[in-house]
Every structure is written in structure tokens, then in C-alpha cells.
Amino acid sequence: MMFKRLQRDDRRRVRITVAGIDVEAREGDTVAAALVASGLDVRRKTAVSGAPRLPYCMMGVCFDCLVTIDGIGNRQGCLVPVAEGMQIEIQQGKREIGR
Amino acid sequence: MTIARDAIIVGGGIHGCSTALHLCLRRLKPVLIVKDYAGRHASGVNAGGVRQLARHVAEIPLSIRSMGIWEGIRDLLDDDCGFDSHGQVLVAESDAELDACRVRVADLNERGFTHEELIDGPELRRLAPAVAETCPGGIVSRRDGAASPAQTTTAFRRKAEALGATVREGFPATNLRREQGLWRVDVGSDTYEAPVLVNAAGAWGGRLAAMLGESVPVETVAPMLMITSRVPHFIDPVVILRGRKLSFKQFANGTVLIGGGYLATPDQDRNETILDWGGLAQSARTVHDVFPIMRGATIMRAWAGIEARTRDDLPVFGPSAVHDGLFHQFGFSLHGFQLGPGAGAVMAELIVDGGTQTHIRDISIRRFQSSTP
Amino acid sequence: MTAAPKQETYDVVVIGAGPAGLAAAAVTAKAGLSTLLLDENAGPGGQVWRSVMSTPVIAPDKLGADYWSGKALVEELAASGAEILHRATVWSLDKALDVGFSVGGGSAFVNARRVIIATGALERPLPIPGWTLPGVMTAGAAQTMLKSSGLVPSGQTVLAGQGPLLWLLAAQILRLGGCIDRILETTDRRNWLTALPHALSFLASPYALKGLSLIREVRGKVRVVSGVTELAAAGDGMLQSVRYVAAGKRETVSADLLLLHQGVVPNVNLAMSAGVDHRWDERQLCWSPVCDADGGTSVAGLAIAGDGAGIGGAAAAIASGRIAARGVVAALAPSRLASLPSKDQLAAALDRATLGRAFLDVLYRPSKSFRVPSGDTIVCRCEEVTAQDILQSVAIGATGPNQLKAYRRAGMGPCQGRLCGLTVTELMAETRGKTPQEIGYYRLRAPVKPIALSELAALPKTEEAVSAVVRG
Numbered sequence: 001m002m003f004k005r006l007q008r009d010d011r012r013r014v015r016i017t018v019a020g021i022d023v024e025a026r027e028g029d030t031v032a033a034a035l036v037a038s039g040l041d042v043r044r045k046t047a048v049s050g051a052p053r054l055p056y057c058m059m060g061v062c063f064d065c066l067v068t069i070d071g072i073g074n075r076q077g078c079l080v081p082v083a084e085g086m087q088i089e090i091q092q093g094k095r096e097i098g099r
Numbered sequence: 100m101t102i103a104r105d106a107i108i109v110g111g112g113i114h115g116c117s118t119a120l121h122l123c124l125r126r127l128k129p130v131l132i133v134k135d136y137a138g139r140h141a142s143g144v145n146a147g148g149v150r151q152l153a154r155h156v157a158e159i160p161l162s163i164r165s166m167g168i169w170e171g172i173r174d175l176l177d178d179d180c181g182f183d184s185h186g187q188v189l190v191a192e193s194d195a196e197l198d199a200c201r202v203r204v205a206d207l208n209e210r211g212f213t214h215e216e217l218i219d220g221p222e223l224r225r226l227a228p229a230v231a232e233t234c235p236g237g238i239v240s241r242r243d244g245a246a247s248p249a250q251t252t253t254a255f256r257r258k259a260e261a262l263g264a265t266v267r268e269g270f271p272a273t274n275l276r277r278e279q280g281l282w283r284v285d286v287g288s289d290t291y292e293a294p295v296l297v298n299a300a301g302a303w304g305g306r307l308a309a310m311l312g313e314s315v316p317v318e319t320v321a322p323m324l325m326i327t328s329r330v331p332h333f334i335d336p337v338v339i340l341r342g343r344k345l346s347f348k349q350f351a352n353g354t355v356l357i358g359g360g361y362l363a364t365p366d367q368d369r370n371e372t373i374l375d376w377g378g379l380a381q382s383a384r385t386v387h388d389v390f391p392i393m394r395g396a397t398i399m400r401a402w403a404g405i406e407a408r409t410r411d412d413l414p415v416f417g418p419s420a421v422h423d424g425l426f427h428q429f430g431f432s433l434h435g436f437q438l439g440p441g442a443g444a445v446m447a448e449l450i451v452d453g454g455t456q457t458h459i460r461d462i463s464i465r466r467f468q469s470s471t472p
Numbered sequence: 473m474t475a476a477p478k479q480e481t482y483d484v485v486v487i488g489a490g491p492a493g494l495a496a497a498a499v500t501a502k503a504g505l506s507t508l509l510l511d512e513n514a515g516p517g518g519q520v521w522r523s524v525m526s527t528p529v530i531a532p533d534k535l536g537a538d539y540w541s542g543k544a545l546v547e548e549l550a551a552s553g554a555e556i557l558h559r560a561t562v563w564s565l566d567k568a569l570d571v572g573f574s575v576g577g578g579s580a581f582v583n584a585r586r587v588i589i590a591t592g593a594l595e596r597p598l599p600i601p602g603w604t605l606p607g608v609m610t611a612g613a614a615q616t617m618l619k620s621s622g623l624v625p626s627g628q629t630v631l632a633g634q635g636p637l638l639w640l641l642a643a644q645i646l647r648l649g650g651c652i653d654r655i656l657e658t659t660d661r662r663n664w665l666t667a668l669p670h671a672l673s674f675l676a677s678p679y680a681l682k683g684l685s686l687i688r689e690v691r692g693k694v695r696v697v698s699g700v701t702e703l704a705a706a707g708d709g710m711l712q713s714v715r716y717v718a719a720g721k722r723e724t725v726s727a728d729l730l731l732l733h734q735g736v737v738p739n740v741n742l743a744m745s746a747g748v749d750h751r752w753d754e755r756q757l758c759w760s761p762v763c764d765a766d767g768g769t770s771v772a773g774l775a776i777a778g779d780g781a782g783i784g785g786a787a788a789a790i791a792s793g794r795i796a797a798r799g800v801v802a803a804l805a806p807s808r809l810a811s812l813p814s815k816d817q818l819a820a821a822l823d824r825a826t827l828g829r830a831f832l833d834v835l836y837r838p839s840k841s842f843r844v845p846s847g848d849t850i851v852c853r854c855e856e857v858t859a860q861d862i863l864q865s866v867a868i869g870a871t872g873p874n875q876l877k878a879y880r881r882a883g884m885g886p887c888q889g890r891l892c893g894l895t896v897t898e899l900m901a902e903t904r905g906k907t908p909q910e911i912g913y914y915r916l917r918a919p920v921k922p923i924a925l926s927e928l929a930a931l932p933k934t935e936e937a938v939s940a941v942v943r944g
Binding site: 136143256268327352376377379380384393394396398400 | 928
């Protein structure tokens with residue numbers, strides 16, 4: 001595991017779904033942080049060559065955290081706070097449109 | 100130091116670069132003067148449409164000549180220029196528009212032009228499945244396609260240089276004058292002289308012409324474009340609309356280019372443009388209506404080129420009406436890219452042979468003579 | 473839209489709610505000017521004070537006093553009367569001072585009489601082989617996760633690079649019980665000598681004591697390897713090891729997390745796309761806006777404050793935010809000037825805050841080898857363009873980053889050059905034997921952040937364009 005949570009974290013728990021799998025996050029987590037902390041394989045594939053990527057900068061400048069949130073793609077996961085029931089999908093290659 | 104050349108070409112867009120190349124093919128040694136770098140302005144940043152479709156009749160002969168050259172461009176320039184040919188389609192959004200298309204095709208056929216074909220709804224959807232169901236048909240020009248504008252312009256420049264053209268980038272052409280039967284121009288600390296001068300200066304071509312005593316009614320405009328992120332392939336031909344401003348192209352890499360001619364505000368002395376987001380929003384709305392599949396797309400970048408538009412939307416092409424050895428090749432009014440290869444070939448013929456078989460009389464500068472301001 | 477600006481025009485729009493933006497907006501609002509502060513994050517604080525109002529790391533000694541000092545600025549802003557919109561991403565700013573931004577899934581434009589850009593800095597790229605592997609992140613990323621979510625590295629973690637932030641991060645990770653296997657320090661030893669002339673002012677500054685105590689705190693607990701001259705990340709589809717050279721010896725360490733850092737540089741995208749003139753700063757090795765004493769730029773009515781105007785740190789950002797705001801008040805509400813600190817007072821505050829900066833800039837000047845990569849190393853992450861690709865393009869005639877676009881897609885991806893621009897400029901400069909100033913930078917345009925087509929389509933309609941069909 002790359003990251004672990006603090007022993008004491010008083011923030012409300014928030015449940016999101018990542019590629020169909022339930023993940024527990026905390027209120028105030030960004031989607032990108034929640035993904036990286038989840039322990040799941042959340043690597044996306046680049047649209048250019050299909051190379052695997054994970055978030056790099058966590059501050060909205062690298063665009064490696066692009067993720068589909070509630071059906072809308074190419075969202076910067078590090079700028080979106082988690083919300084109860086959010087559906088996250090990992091982007092593989094050229095983003096699908098028209099869904 | 101004064102350097103003699105066979106021709107001086109002012110302007111490094113596709114027109115200047117193409118003329119330089121074609122003069123080299125005819126064994127001349129031109130100098131090409133580019134105030135910024137080849138393809139910096141309209142030629143490098145346009146939609147890349149390689150289009151015979153929907154042209155004014157006056158331009159069609161030149162367009163057809165140019166299309167032939169496009170089809171051999173890889174061998175001509177040792178560069179594929181990103182050119183692909185999946186046709187261009189003009190979409191009618193209503194029955195009334197389709198009627199107008201029918202009239203247009205009939206008119207062209209009468210004039211002997213067969214490159215535009217009327218198509219019905221099923222054929223439209225076969226060519227471009229992503230177009231909204233409500234569109235009853237349109238026109239297709241099957242030889243047409245698209246290319247990479249920056250890559251193409253640069254390829255012309257490089258090949259011209261390889262064949263002996265002198266290319267001076269980063270310097271404006273100044274102090275243009277005619278002395279002892281020769282054109283002279285200062286470029287930095289050098290002076291070039293030649294019997295022939297070609298004004299291919301794009302949005303600066305009008306100023307140059309006026310300075311040499313041949314004003315034409317031309318203004319500077321800045322058409323805007325947008326590009327999206329990569330999306331899975333869904334359309335082959337380039338699409339334009341009959342009734343609204345849209346030009347729509349998906350590249351091999353999946354990105355989609357949206358153009359159509361909404362205008363930004365140019366400041367040509369500073370090489371700058373201020374985008375009009377109202378116009379871009381209108382482009383986005385048009386795409387939204389005509390291509391439902393694009394509703395989830397993301398706009399990555401918007402920009403505008405700096406180009407010359409004449410009062411009648413036709414280029415200024417051919418020998419000067421006033422000076423010997425002066426030729427004009429500007430004012431392409433937002434549709435000069437596809438004409439570039441052919442225009443350079445024809446210009447070389449005018450210069451070397453004194454004439455051309457391609458019909459260009461209707462785009463001569465003479466048409467403005469009686470109405471110079 | 474769930475949140476929208478209350479007005480269509482404002483006296484002042486401030487972009488970025490870090491130290492500079494918070495300070496500036498508070499000043500203009502208190503002076504009675506209608507002020508809108510826009511920030512793309514969920515809460516105020518920018519990078520240095522990220523999540524200061526919501527962090528789960530509440531024990532005061534973990535993140536340090538400098539972090540918690542941000543609360544006061546946030547409270548000052550809240551009391552000032554400024555309107556603040558969070559999760560508002562500005563994507564367009566032009567000379568007319570029209571500000572286009574996206575909030576709550578919709579976009580809007582507001583107009584301002586004055587704009588202050590306070591979008592701060594971002595990490596300097598550290599383009600080593602393998603830096604795009606999953607598991608390689610920036611030190612700032614780890615800090616963000618720590619502050620916002622209380623997440624700490626827990627596996628085999630390597631920190632690599634140089635600069636004060638690296639030490640601060642290491643200290644914070646260790647205080648919170650996180651794991652660090654080793655720190656690979658890339659500071660060029662020769663820099664100690666060249667930094668010497670600035671040592672006295674450094675020692676007189678607050679940096680010295682804080683910095684030295686941080687370093688001592690960390691060195692006591694973590695192995696530090698100094699004089700690292702080569703770095704590479706390796707792994708199959710994800711980071712598995714870090715290879716490095718120090719004192720001539722090659723080493724490999726297993727790792728699942730590599731945190732890179734070699735300083736921060738101004739985030740120029742919004743300013744450049746708005747037409748602000750920038751020049752190459754050879755000391756800070758980055759592009760800085762050309763600013764006057766009030767942060768004013770080449771675009772009338774547009775000022776820049778904080779790290780975006782030149783790296784100086786949080787205290788300097790506060791001072792420069794107040795200076796820029798004072799300039800705005802002088803222009804729009806001069807009768808209120810008397811209630812503000814004087815220009816001299818603010819200048820003195822800025823001087824105090826930047827004391828010691830020169831020493832850090834020189835000591836931590838990144839080596840060429842870590843700024844200019846070679847071979848297969850990726851330069852443009854978005855479009856996967858390598859150093860070799862760029863050199864090939866130079867060989868066939870590409871003279872600068874914009875001409876490069878005729879051959880390669882470097883800079884044409886979503887990050888708009890934020891992670892590759894400096895590298896491309898320096899790589900081309902070195903290859904062509906020119907200065908970075910001569911080579912130039914990408915020509916940046918709006919939208920500086922991507923915008924959904926549907927959002928753009930939903931912008932309120934303006935007058936229709938000319939009816940004549942114009943075909944391109």
C-alpha cells in the first residue's frame with residue numbers, strides 16, 4: 001500500500017463506487033486521493049499509447065488524474081470532493097463519448 | 100550587401116512557401132522573406148480543410164488544379180503533410196437547404212464541374228453516421244479531405260530550402276522599392292534584388308499592395324477554431340453546414356477540430372487576437388445540435404488565425420495591374436489553404452512562362468481597378 | 473449552477489485563494505470595492521495552506537505554525553465582505569478583463585475593472601527516466617494528500633530532489649507515523665560555494681532557523697544520501713525500484729512510491745494567455761511576468777501577486793498581495809488609502825519576507841542534468857513526446873516550442889505545457905546554442921483548463937454573427 005490513513009480521522013465516512021466496487025472515503029477527500037488510498041488498481045490508460053498512469057501532482061496541473069465521475073469524463077479527480085454515492089470509472093484510452 | 104535573386108517572395112504562409120517551391124522546381128532561385136516563421140499565421144493554424152467543396156465558381160479551376168497536387172504531396176515534399184482524403188460533406192439541415200444544394204450542383208454541372216454530388220439522407224448517414232437524423236441530405240466532394248496546416252506549410256518551406264530557395268525567417272521585408280528595373284527589399288542588414296516580386300503577405304498583403312499603388316478593398320479578420328480532447332473515431336469526412344457556420348473534422352489521433360468562421364478581434368501589429376467567447380459558444384451550440392455524440396466532448400484549446408478577407412471574398416491572384424514583375428497572391432478570405440499548392444504552381448507558370456492554362460482571370464486584381472478607394 | 477457570482481461586474485476579481493489572493497481580496501473588499509475571489513479548490517488556502525479550514529490533521533505540532541498561520545488570513549477574508557466562490561475554475565481571461573470560469577457544472581463570465589492573478593506556483597518538472605510510472609508523484613502531491621486527507625506514505629517510499637519543501641514534507645510524514653526509506657538529495661555540492669555570498673542574509677532570515685531545525689529533525693530519523701547525480705524510476709507498469717548514482721556509485725532501492733521535488737516555479741498559464749509579458753529569469757530558471765512595483769503587468773488593469781510573480785514563499789505572497797491590492801485601491805478608491813498600511817510599510821514587509829531567498833535560490837539551483845533530459849525520457853507527459861523526439865525535430869528545422877508543433881504534439885495536451893514547457897524551452901535552448909529567452913515559450917491560449925462542450929454551448933447567447941456564411 002502506497003498510503004495509509006491517520007489513526008484518528010474524525011471526518012464523516014463517504015461511500016463511493018469505483019468501477020463497480022464499493023470504496024469507503026472520507027468527507028473532504030478528493031476523488032483522486034480516495035482512489036489512490038483505496039488499494040484498488042486505479043491506473044488509467046493514456047489516450048496516446050495506453051500507458052498506465054496514476055495521479056502525479058494532486059493539484060490540478062498534471063491531468064494524470066482524469067477520471068469519469070457520474071458519467072462525465074475527463075474530470076480532474078484531484079479537484080472534485082467525494083460525495084455519497086458517487087460513481088467513478090477509470091478511463092482507458094480515448095474517452096468514450098455519447099453515453 | 101545586395102544579393103541578387105530570381106524572385107523575391109514576401110510572406111511565409113502556404114502561398115509564399117508553395118510559390119518558392121514551385122519556382123525552385125523551375126530552376127529559379129527565389130528568396131522567401133518571412134517576418135515571423137513559416138506558417139505562423141493563418142496557414143499554420145487553420146482547420147486544414149483540403150476542400151474543393153462549396154467554393155465560389157471563380158476559384159474552382161485553381162482548386163481543382165491544387166487538388167491534383169495534394170494527391171501527390173507526399174512525393175512532392177517528402178512529407179505526408181498529415182493529408183488524408185475521406186471526402187468533405189456539406190450538410191443540409193432542412194428540405195429548403197437541400198433544394199438549394201440541388202440548384203447548386205445543377206449549376207456546377209452546367210459549367211462542366213462534376214466534383215460536387217448531391218446526396219440523400221441515407222447516403223449522408225452512410226458517409227457520416229454521427230450527423231443528426233433530421234438532416235435530409237447534402238453534397239459530397241469525394242476527393243476532398245484535410246491535412247495538418249503547420250506541418251504542410253513547414254514541409255513546403257523545407258523542401259524549397261532544400262532545392263535552393265533562400266529563406267529568411269524572423270525579419271520583415273522593409274523598404275520595398277523598384278530601382279533600375281529591379282525590385283529591392285531590405286531584410287535586416289541585407290538587401291535583396293530581383294526582377295520579380297510576389298506579394299504573398301496574407302493579412303499584410305493589402306498594405307503591401309497599397310504601398311505599391313494598388314489598393315484593394317480588404318480587411319483583416321481572425322477566424323476562430325477549437326480543438327477537443329481525443330475521442331474514439333466516429334467520423335471520416337470533413338463536415339460543413341449549408342446554413343450555419345461549422346467546419347468539423349476528426350483527426351486520426353481522435354481529436355476533433357471545430358471551425359466555421361466566427362471571428363475574434365485581431366491586432367495584427369502585435370500578432371495577437373482576442374477571442375470572442377460568444378462566437379465560440381455559438382460554434383459549440385451548432386456542434387451540439389448537429390452531432391449529438393459530441394455532447395460529452397471537452398474543449399482543450401481555442402485560437403484564431405490572422406487572415407485577409409476581400410470585399411468579394413475572393414483572392415487577389417495574378418500579375419499586378421500597375422507594375423512589371425509584381426505578382427499578387429493574397430486575400431484568400433479564410434479559404435486559401437487548399438489552394439496553396441496549386442496557386443504556387445500557377446504563380447510559377449505566370450512568372451516563368453508568362454501565362455497559365457489554369458483559369459484565373461476572375462480573381463485578378465484588375466477587378467478592383469475601377470473601385471480603388 | 474449551484475453557485476453563481478452575485479454580480480455581472482466587479483471592481484476587483486482576484487483569482488486564487490492562497491496567501492496572496494486571500495490577502496489581496498481582503499484589502500480591496502475592506503476598502504469598499506466589490507470584490508470576487510475565485511478559487512478552484514474546495515476550500516481556501518492555495519497550496520501552502522491547503523485545507524487549512526478542514527484538515528483532519530488537527531494536532532497543532534504536526535503540520536507546523538507556518539501552516540496554521542493561514543487560518544488568520546482566511547478569517548480576515550471572511551470578515552472583509554469579499555465574495556468568494558470555491559470550486560470555480562477560471563479558464564479564460566483577456567485584455568478586456570472578462571473572466572470566464574466554470575463552477576457547479578456551468579460557465580459564466582464576469583467583467584472586472586481590475587484583476588489580480590494570484591494563481592501561485594507549481595512544481596518544477598523533474599523529468600527522469602520512468603517519471604510517468606504509476607507510483608511516481610511530486611512532493612507537493614504527498615503534502616496535499618497529507619493535509620487534505622491525512623494520508624501518509626506507508627510502503628517503500630523514497631523522496632528525491634532538493635529544496636526546503638522536501639525537508640518540510642519529510643518532517644510532516646515522519647511526525648504522522650509515515651514511512652520514508654531514504655531521501656536522495658540532488659543538491660549540487662558546488663552550489664554551497666556560490667551561495668556563500670548570500671549566507672549572511674539567509675542566517676538573518678526566519679528560513680535559517682526553521683530550515684536547519686527541520687533538516688536536523690529529519691536526518692535523525694531517515695537515511696539521507698547527498699550528492700545524487702542521476703535518478704531513474706523503474707518498473708513494469710508501475711514503480712518498483714529507484715536507481716540512482718551518488719559519489720560515483722550506482723544503487724538500486726525497491727520502492728512503491730517516489731516523491732520528486734526540485735523547487736517550484738510560477739504557474740504562468742492564465743497570465744500568459746491573458747497577454748501578460750514574461751521574461752526568462754536566469755536565477756530562478758523560470759518565466760516570470762514583467763511587473764512594476766505594484767504587481768502591474770503589460771496588460772492594463774491586470775496585476776499579479778504571490779509566487780506567480782516570482783517565487784518568494786508565503787510571507788512574501790501576503791505582502792505582495794497587499795501591495796497589489798493597495799495599487800488597486802489607489803486607482804479605484806483613493807480616499808480609502810489612508811486606512812491601509814503605507815507603501816513603505818508594505819515594501820518593508822516584502823523585504824523582510826524575501827530575506828534569505830537569494831541563498832535558497834542559489835543553493836537549490838537544479839542541475840542541468842535534472843532539467844534537460846535525453847533519449848527516451850518523456851518530456852511531454854500528456855502527448856508522450858520524448859527528448860529524442862524533440863531533438864529530431866530541431867535537427868529538421870524546429871526553432872522553438874511553437875514551431876515544434878508542426879512536427880510533434882508537445883505542449884498540445886491538456887496540461888498546456890505546465891509539466892513540459894520549461895523542459896522544452898531549456899532543451900531546445902541547449903540544443904540550438906541559444907538562451908531560453910531567445911527560444912521563447914509555448915504561445916498559450918484559453919481555455920487554460922479544459923471546458924466541456926456542453927458547458928460552452930450553454931453560455932448565454934450574444935448577438936448573432938454576420939449572416940454571410942464564412943467557410944474555413
